[in-house]
Amino acid sequence: MPRRSAGLLLYRRAQQLEVLLVHPGGPWWARRDAGAWSIPKGELRAGEDPLQVAERELTEELGRPAPGGERVDLGEIRQAGGKLVRAWAVEGDFDTTTVHSNELVLHWPPRSGTLRSFPEVDRAEWVTPEEARRRLVPAQVELLQRLLSHLGGQPTAP
Numbered sequence: 001m002p003r004r005s006a007g008l009l010l011y012r013r014a015q016q017l018e019v020l021l022v023h024p025g026g027p028w029w030a031r032r033d034a035g036a037w038s039i040p041k042g043e044l045r046a047g048e049d050p051l052q053v054a055e056r057e058l059t060e061e062l063g064r065p066a067p068g069g070e071r072v073d074l075g076e077i078r079q080a081g082g083k084l085v086r087a088w089a090v091e092g093d094f095d096t097t098t099v100h101s102n103e104l105v106l107h108w109p110p111r112s113g114t115l116r117s118f119p120e121v122d123r124a125e126w127v128t129p130e131e132a133r134r135r136l137v138p139a140q141v142e143l144l145q146r147l148l149s150h151l152g153g154q155p156t157a158p
Contacts, residue, residue, distance in 0.1 A: 002082045006050040007041025008058045008066055009074065009089045009143055017151070018126040019144065020094060021135055022061055025101065025122035027108055037135040039087060039143065040121070050086045061121045063100030067092025074146040079139040089147045096124045 010020040021037040042057030044050060051071060058066045071088040078084055101121040108116040127135065132144050 002078070002084050004044045004050075004084045004086070005041045006044055006054040006057065006086045007039040007088075008054045008071075009039045009087050009147055010058075010067070010092055010094060011089060011147060011151075012091065012093050012126065014126075016128060017148075018128060019132050019147070020096070020124055020126055021132060022099075022121040022124045025119035026104065026106060027118070034134055035136070035138055037132075038137050039085075039140060040124075041085060041087070051088060054086070054088055060102045062094065062124060063098065064094065066090060067094070072147070072150055074143050074150075077139050077142045079137060085140065085143070087143045089143075089150065094124070096126065099124045 012018050022040050023037050040058040040061045044053050055066050069090050074087040076086045101119040103117045104120050105115050105117050133141050
C-alpha cells in the first residue's frame, strides 16, 4: 500500500498570483533548489481525515494555523517514489519571515551514532507560478496546474 500525504497549497493575489512553497530542512536538502520544494504537507496515519492532516501539517511546518476560507479540492497526485499526495488550495497570506517549523532528529553524519536535530522546513517563499514550476517536486506541478485551472488559467491577479 502506498504512503499517503495531505497538504495545503496557499495562494495570494498581490501584484500577481503567488503560491507558498516550503523547502525541506536537513543536510540532504541544504544545497538543492530546483525540484526540491514542496507544498506544506505530511503523512496520513490510518483512519485520519486528509483535510485535517493537511491543516495540521501546515501548522507544524510553518508555525501558524492555516488561513480561513474555502478549501478547493485539488485531488491527488502520485510522486515518483509512489507516495500519493492529496491537496487543497486556500487563498490567504503568510509572513514567511515568521516560519517556525517542528524538528526532525537524524543520525548525522550517517552511521556516526550522533543524533542531531534539524527543522523539517528551513524556509518558505512566495513565488510566481512560473518559478513554482521550476522549484516544485516534479509531480506536484500538477497541483499547481489544477489551481490555475480553478482560477480560470489566469497566472496574474485581475
